[in-house]
Amino acid sequence: MKWQVRGLMMGLMALCVGMSGAWGAHHESDETGMTKAVCVLKATAGNNVSGTVTFTQQKGGVMIEAKVSGLAPNSKHGFHIHEFGDISSPDGKSTGGHFNPAGHDHAKPDAVKRHVGDLGNLEADADGNATYKRLDKVVQIHGEHSILSRGITIHAKPDTFVQPTGGAGARIAVGAIGLAKAE
Ligand SMILES: [Cu+2]
Numbered sequence: 001m002k003w004q005v006r007g008l009m010m011g012l013m014a015l016c017v018g019m020s021g022a023w024g025a026h027h028e029s030d031e032t033g034m035t036k037a038v039c040v041l042k043a044t045a046g047n048n049v050s051g052t053v054t055f056t057q058q059k060g061g062v063m064i065e066a067k068v069s070g071l072a073p074n075s076k077h078g079f080h081i082h083e084f085g086d087i088s089s090p091d092g093k094s095t096g097g098h099f100n101p102a103g104h105d106h107a108k109p110d111a112v113k114r115h116v117g118d119l120g121n122l123e124a125d126a127d128g129n130a131t132y133k134r135l136d137k138v139v140q141i142h143g144e145h146s147i148l149s150r151g152i153t154i155h156a157k158p159d160t161f162v163q164p165t166g167g168a169g170a171r172i173a174v175g176a177i178g179l180a181k182a183e
Pocket residue numbers: 078079080081082098153155168
C-alpha cells in the first residue's frame with residue numbers, strides 16, 4: 001500500500017514538471033510576437049463615445065491602456081471586460097455579462113479574486129476625455145483566461161463595486177478585443 005502511494009506521488013510530481021514545461025513553452029511563443037491585443041470602441045445608440053484600449057503582455061502582468069473621449073465632463077464610468085466580443089446590438093447588451101471564468105464575486109481591479117473583467121472605472125476630465133493605465137495581474141492575453149474575442153463595455157454610471165456587477169447601468173460604448181501585431 002505504501003508503495004502504491006509513493007508511486008502515485010511520483011506520478012503527480014512528473015505530471016507537475018510536465019505541465020510547468022508546457023507553460024514555459026507557452027511563454028516562449030509569446031516572445032515571438034503574440035503579445036498585444038487591441039479593442040476599438042463603438043458608441044451604443046444615442047451616445048458619442050469613442051476610443052481605444054490596448055493590452056500588452058509585460059513581465060508581471062498585462063499593461064492595460066485606454067484613451068476614451070466623448071464622455072460627460074468630470075464623470076466616472078464602469079469599465080469592464082464582458083464575456084462576448086459581440087457588439088452587434090445597438091444597446092451593447094450583446095457583450096453579455098462580466099467575463100468571469102473562475103466564478104468569483106465582482107470586485108475592485110486590485111483584488112486577487114475578482115471577475116477577470118473587473119477593470120474598475122474610467123474617470124473623465126473637464127473635456128470628457130479619460131485615460132487609463134494599469135498593470136493587471138489577472139488578465140491574460142493567452143492562456144486559460146484569455147481575453148481575446150471577449151468584449152469591452154463602458155457604462156453610463158460608476159462601478160461602485162456592489163454585487164453582483166457594480167451597478168454601473170446602461171452601456172455607452174462597447175468593443176471587441178482582437179489580437180494585434182506586437183511592436
Ligand atoms: Cu460591465
